[in-house]
Amino acid sequence: MAATAPALGLGQDIHAYLERHERKELLSFLTCGSVDDGKSTLIGRLLHDTRMIYEDQLAAVRRDSKTVGTQRDGVDLALLVDGLQTEREQGITIDVAYRYFSTAKRKFIIADTPGHEQYTRNMATGASNCQVAVILIDAEKGVLPQTRRHTFIAHLLGIRHLVVAVNKMDAAGFAEDVFDAIRADYHAFASRLAVDDLHVIPLSALRGDNVVEQSANMPWYRGATLLHLLENLHVGADKAVEHFRLPVQLVNRPDAGFRGYSGTVAGGVVRPGDPVTVLPSGKTTTVQRVVAAHGDLDEAFAPMAVTLTLTDALDVSRGDMLAAPGALPHIADRVDAMLVWMSETPLAPGRRYLVKQCAGQVVGHVATIRHGVNVNTLEQVPADGLRLNEIGRVELALAEPIVFDAYAVNRNLGAFILIDRASNATVAAGMALAPSGARDAWKERPHGDLRATASAVAEAEREARLGQRPATVLLTGLAKSGKTAIAHAVERRLFDEGRLATVLDGQTFRLGMSRDLGFSAGERSENIRRAAETARLMNDAGLICLTAFVAPEEEVRERARATVGDERFLEVFLTAPLDVLRGRDDAGIYAAAARGEAHLPGVSAPFEPPAAPDLVLPTDAVGIDACAERIVALLRERGFLLAAAVPEEKSPRGGEA
Amino acid sequence: MPAPALTHLEKLEAESIHIIREVVAQFERPVLLYSIGKDSSVLLQLARKAFHPGPLPFPLLHVDTTWKFRDMITFRDRVARELKLDLIVYTNEEGRAAGVTPFTHGSRKYTDIMKTEALKAALDEYRFDACLGGARRDEEASRAKERVFSVRDSHHRWDPKNQRPELWNLYNGHVNPGEEVRVFPLSNWTELDVWQYIHLQNIDIVPLYLAAMRPVVERDGMLIMVDDDRLPLAQGECPETRSVRFRTLGCYPLSGAIESTATTVPGIIEEMLVAKYSERQGRLIDHDVSGSMERKKREGYF
CATH class of the missing domain: 3.40.50.300 (P-loop containing nucleotide triphosphate hydrolases)
Incomplete structure (x- = not known):
């Protein structure tokens, strides 16, 4: 013993x-x-x-x-x-x-x-x-x-x-x-x-x-x-390398001579003299003192419980947020979030709950249940409610906007609970993903009474000419997982055996077609929508289209599938451990994301793995050529490469085409 | 630049201050249950820090069973005076009039009447809706599942099977009228953390925690201090003077002393690190029946 x-x-x-x-x-x-x-x-x-x-x-x-x-x-x-x-x-x-x-x-x-x-x-x-x-x-x-x-x-x-x-x-x-x-x-x-x-x-x-x-x-x-x-x-x-956030928990005002804002630092560092923006009002002021019982401090960082004084007399109250002006959190009244339901009484969409987040509390309801998650298979399942222990992705509609970061970026600002107003029970835990309700071209109806024209060439004629049936392969995975390199390797192989393929990759696409788009969830989604529409045009022309995009959200990937057509859409998921990805990262994007300077799915933003990919390729174990071969084999298996292909020796490679 | 980091005590301190501030933000009539013990002393220090440079925005409540050590009462009154605290002392006067003592009614009934019932009566009388207490989860097995915000029904009872989930640092203080919330800012502290903090912050504690020559009698393997002449001595029982101190302080006839020579806080910590018995061993009331703390808590004991 x-x-x-x-x-x-x-x-x-x-x-x-x-x-x-x-x-x-x-x-x-x-x-x-x-x-x-x-x-x-x-x-x-x-x-x-x-x-x-x-x-x-x-x-x-x-x-x-x-x-x-x-x-x-x-x-x-x-x-x-x-x-x-x-x-x-x-x-x-x-x-x-x-x-x-x-x-x-x-x-x-x-x-x-x-x-x-x-x-x-x-x-x-x-x-x-x-x-x-x-x-x-x-x-x-x-x-x-x-x-x-x-x-x-x-x-x-x-x-x-x-x-x-x-x-x-x-x-x-x-x-x-x-x-x-x-x-x-x-x-x-x-x-x-x-x-x-x-x-x-x-x-x-x-x-x-x-x-x-x-x-x-x-x-x-x-x-x-x-x-x-x-x-x-x-x-x-x-969590230490984050932007400064302080949810104001209390206003400390013992007498007319002192007005301090007390709270627990939820991210980043603050020093006297630093500018801070008060949210949701948006007014910017300067930190005067970091007050502590044993004397003022030179700096405060997460998770210290401190009291700040500001140089300007602003109207700040419990529930407000002090944040670094250069990197403000989201402010939104419609928020996409994951919910874990914790009550015997199921979620009633439309029912109003108290949403408690940081030091604030607002009334809100679940406007949409986007899908449930089967926690054993990770599959997304349709859901019209959530019962005890069920998990789902929802859109929350709030009576007033809340100030938040995505949970993956800052746990303190992305976490919330739902409280039943009748029983006072805590009924759900929530993790914010992004503001929702942003302009969403996926859902927009075309303007006017428009009709697509019919091609003068039948699909079968094209297939016979090209020796292939058109397909779109989405190579998805984190940055540096090898998407573009593998897409081009597949392109070369297909070309060498007499097929016709093209590559759409995220970066190239953003140089032209999507040069107006940034990297918010909504803009990433729009980028994928344009790529999916482009891939569909390529497919209509008979080409095999290899698309290389991070595409971090399952819902967006599924919309791309629907745009292209389920029967000709293949999803290939490239995986590798994060340390391997960091090792490949000569451009330093992972380091930048760790410093909070870049938006990177899997590090500073969520990456939802595909629920049912057609192929998973661990690129830390399988080389680029072998991966390309597997993808070509998949295309062949699924009947996209017809036996009547032009033999390699007769291919137009180096010839007059 | 290396990421700044807090030590474990700094993190615990920050968490506790966050909880205490949350109570003041969420409740109308909070109170700090002050037991005069070391945990209460730490809690008081944290509460003062939370609202610095302002004063404490709530009163202190001490339930006086009339059997506390005299040193505790002296200490309590001095601290309240020096720190200008709003101190409420509450005694179950019916119990006192009925002559309820640990000797006449047994430790269980005495505790029920003079402590548990007295606390409930005080909470009802002053209509407090939140009570801050110094209990820690490491004290006893049934406390390990206690929430930081622990809801009590209108009869002040705890239902361990019907507790709210408590996530992140989002504390749900919503209750119906008549219900109250017990709040435990020191939930994640251990006995060692408390002593280390007292040492580092130089926090004032009752001298009984430090060893001194004191008159004691040995009963059922416990050393009971003869604090005044109310302690009935059995025939032939004769107090002897030994160097003792207390690991926990309560009512003197129910608090067992340990033999010790530790006259400083580091000395206490040193003895604790080689101690063989856990903290609540020195309290008679836990030994009544197995699971007795859980039973007492369901009934409203703190």
């Missing part, structure tokens, strides 16, 4: 100890797993092995292990964690519970979320304040639908660091091939979500292998133990 007192080295000076512990960082992580994955045991093990358990607590657990424990001989460490009486009796954890432990490097907060039917609600709650998610997989069961569900929810709530704990390795004979298979399985799934930072660890919570101590039973695993990883994971810079 491990020692039960927290670790203070013998003979260590208490003042040296205090000085070191004073500088500790705080890391919050979420643990998710199902009833039998051994999650409570894992947490009990972490607490026990880091010597956070006192003797009387351990004695109580030893006593209870005999009556309600699942480990007949020995101590059921899960009992350290399962708090409330009812759940002890039922053997399940019924709510999010918070645990605390610390080592010499960090203080940890564990949000322990249960895996049974209330999973989505509880996981979302736990995840909302965490930087890391630890996802348990039972080594004997492998990747299950619930694993995908946990991964998706963690990703949805903006957690950028995932640690997959493959537990019960003892029951799997500590076998490397079992672990490797699970890891490969998990990677195949997670690559679709563009997870920033992913670690997979084989462990046994029951026996303590690779939790705190390196396992002697798995010498083949040379990676970090769970605790080592949690102690050393770099999470510091995640």
Whole structure:
């Protein structure tokens, strides 16, 4: 049995100890797993092995292990964690519970979320304040639908660091091939979500292998133990490089001589002398002082709770926002958002709720449910309401505009809750995506009574001439995933075998056709609309059109599919881990996005992976030529390349065409 | 430029101040439940910081069971005077008149009447709609699931199965008339964090936390201090003077002392780091039955 007192080295000076512990960082992580994955045991093990358990607590657990424990001989460490009486009796954890432990490097907060039917609600709650998610997989069961569900929810709530704990390795004979298979399985799934930072660890919570101590039973695993990883994971810079935001929580006005604006910095840094814009009024002024109890500060940054004074006497009240003038947040009364429904009473579209966001609160309703999400398959499903634990994308209509950033850009400004006005219950958690209701040419009707003319050449005639049926291939994926290079490689191959293809790529397209468009969600969407219309013209002319666009939104891609025609539209999803993409980034766009200077899906803006792509190509593992070959094979498979093609030797290559 | 970062205590401090400010913004009649203990001292410090340079925008409420240590009362009155606090002291006068003591009525009934009932009566009398308290989630298993904003029904009861989801730092303080919210700004602090903060910020605490020679008797394995002549001594029971201190402070007949030589806050922390027993071990009321804290909380105990 491990020692039960927290670790203070013998003979260590208490003042040296205090000085070191004073500088500790705080890391919050979420643990998710199902009833039998051994999650409570894992947490009990972490607490026990880091010597956070006192003797009387351990004695109580030893006593209870005999009556309600699942480990007949020995101590059921899960009992350290399962708090409330009812759940002890039922053997399940019924709510999010918070645990605390610390080592010499960090203080940890564990949000322990249960895996049974209330999973989505509880996981979302736990995840909302965490930087890391630890996802348990039972080594004997492998990747299950619930694993995908946990991964998706963690990703949805903006957690950028995932640690997959493959537990019960003892029951799997500590076998490397079992672990490797699970890891490969998990990677195949997670690559679709563009997870920033992913670690997979084989462990046994029951026996303590690779939790705190390196396992002697798995010498083949040379990676970090769970605790080592949690102690050393770099999470510091995640949110720090943002634009300055301060939601005004209170106006502090003790007497006529002082007027301060109190709040918690929600992003960026501010110093006396900095200009700030007050929103929604839009007036700009200057920060005079950063007031703190022990004297004024030179600067304030997230997540400090401060009081600012301004040089001008403006009308500022609770719910207003102070923001950096050069990079203002959105102001909108129609907002697209993801919602996690948390109440037994379903979402009633049109019903008015209180929308609580930052320090403000407005009345609003769900105007449109764009789609639901199946959390097990990640598929978008039609939805006309949302029930407990369901997730959907909606358009909110608000009585007054709110000041916000996309949740992917700034968690503090993108998060909101819905409150039922009759029961006062918190009924939903929301994550803002973008202002909606912007001009949307997809939906606009043509002006006037217009009719398309019919071609003088029949489709079949063109097909016979060109030896191909027209198709549009959308290569989608994050910046630097290889879209344009692969599109051109496909173009060359097709040309060399006598086909006729052309490439539309995002950059080239913006040089001409879309030179008037910027990079907001609405403008990106319009850019794709123009590309889709162009591709349709190319297809009508018989060409195979290879389009290379980031196209981060599923809805927009689906509209492109509808424009081109489902029967001739193929979606190819190029994936690669973010660190690989950054490595390819000689232009520095990822660095710019990290500094908050560029809008980049997958980093500073959302990227929704395709729900059902025709082909997924991991470009970190498959080379450009091999990718091109796979795409040509796909076209052939789907019958777009006819047998009657002009043989290569007779191709017009270098000839007179 | 490396990203600026806060230490764990700075983050906890910021979170607590955010919560305290949120209470003042959302409620009409908030109150700080002041127990005179170390957690209350930290809470008071954070509340003063939250509204600096202004005064505290709410009163303090102390439920006096009449069995508190004399040092606690002295400390309470001095702090209130020096910091110019609006302090309300409330005692269940019916209980006092009926002669309810831990000895005559047992610790459970005594706590119900002089603490739980007294608190409820005070909240009703002053119509407070939000009470700030210094409870931490690490104190006891049933507290681990407590929300930061914890809604109590019109009978001040807690329903652990019907708690609101609480996400991000968005605290839902909407309640119906008659209901109230208990707010715990120190939810994420541990005992060690509290002591470290007291040390770093040089926060004033009741001297009973520091070791001194005090008269004690040993009962059921606990050291009970003979704070005044009301403590009934059994035949042959004779107080002896030992060097002791208290890890938690409540009613003196129910608070067990520990033998200690720690006369400074770092000394306390040092002893705590090698301690073998958890904090609430020194409180008699938790030992009545297993899960007793959960039962008391459902009934309205803080």
